[in-house]
Amino acid sequence: MARRRLSADARRATILEAAIPVFAALGYEQTRVSDIAARIEVTEPVIYQNFGTKADLFAAALERVSAEAEAHVHGLAAQHADVYEWLRNLLASEHVDHLHTAPMFGVFFEDAHRLQFEPEIGAVLRRSTARVADAIAEILARGQTQGSIRKDVPAQSLAWLVVSLIQARQFRRRFTLEPAPVLESDLLAHVLEALRGS
Numbered sequence: 001m002a003r004r005r006l007s008a009d010a011r012r013a014t015i016l017e018a019a020i021p022v023f024a025a026l027g028y029e030q031t032r033v034s035d036i037a038a039r040i041e042v043t044e045p046v047i048y049q050n051f052g053t054k055a056d057l058f059a060a061a062l063e064r065v066s067a068e069a070e071a072h073v074h075g076l077a078a079q080h081a082d083v084y085e086w087l088r089n090l091l092a093s094e095h096v097d098h099l100h101t102a103p104m105f106g107v108f109f110e111d112a113h114r115l116q117f118e119p120e121i122g123a124v125l126r127r128s129t130a131r132v133a134d135a136i137a138e139i140l141a142r143g144q145t146q147g148s149i150r151k152d153v154p155a156q157s158l159a160w161l162v163v164s165l166i167q168a169r170q171f172r173r174r175f176t177l178e179p180a181p182v183l184e185s186d187l188l189a190h191v192l193e194a195l196r197g198s
Contacts, residue, residue, distance in 0.1 A: 024103040059124040065105040066128030070135045083143025093184035096169040147197045
């Protein structure tokens with residue numbers, strides 16, 4: 001029986017669905033386009049026809065993953081009526097470590113940071129990070145209205161602080177004793193105190 005021909009959009013979506021777990025598991029440098037092609041039983045040229053280059057494919061995957069990151073932030077917020085409690089859970093070291101473990105999206109963002117000078121990837125990384133920061137800012141603004149988050153600093157500024165703290169967890173893991181629970185607990189307590197509403 002002949003396989004039904006996919007539309008261009010469906011073909012691109014199928015390729016992205018195959019590419020995301022491979023990039024997450026192996027990283028950009030170790031991923032071969034042939035591995036992705038084999039997962040969906042197409043040839044490498046089919047992938048190149050749809051995405052141009054491996055970097056373009058990674059950038060498209062990062063764009064898709066940033067939507068998942070945004071949904072995760074909102075999903076976690078839906079579980080906590082109190083924005084301060086949402087923030088506590090979002091920044092907990094166990095949660096941040098989970099976000100940076102394959103196949104979670106933190107792996108993509110970390111890989112993209114190493115590749116930020118590739119033009120195709122750098123532009124998408126900036127947009128994707130801003131998208132997540134905007135989602136966090138929206139929730140923090142709600143917390144400011146509630147009174148659980150300090151009001152004297154713009155929500156967007158606080159959101160970028162939160163994004164920086166999440167990203168910096170990987171930095172701390174590399175340069176401190178592993179694990180460093182006292183450091184992480186102390187840092188979280190001080191950050192939460194600084195962001196708490198009056």
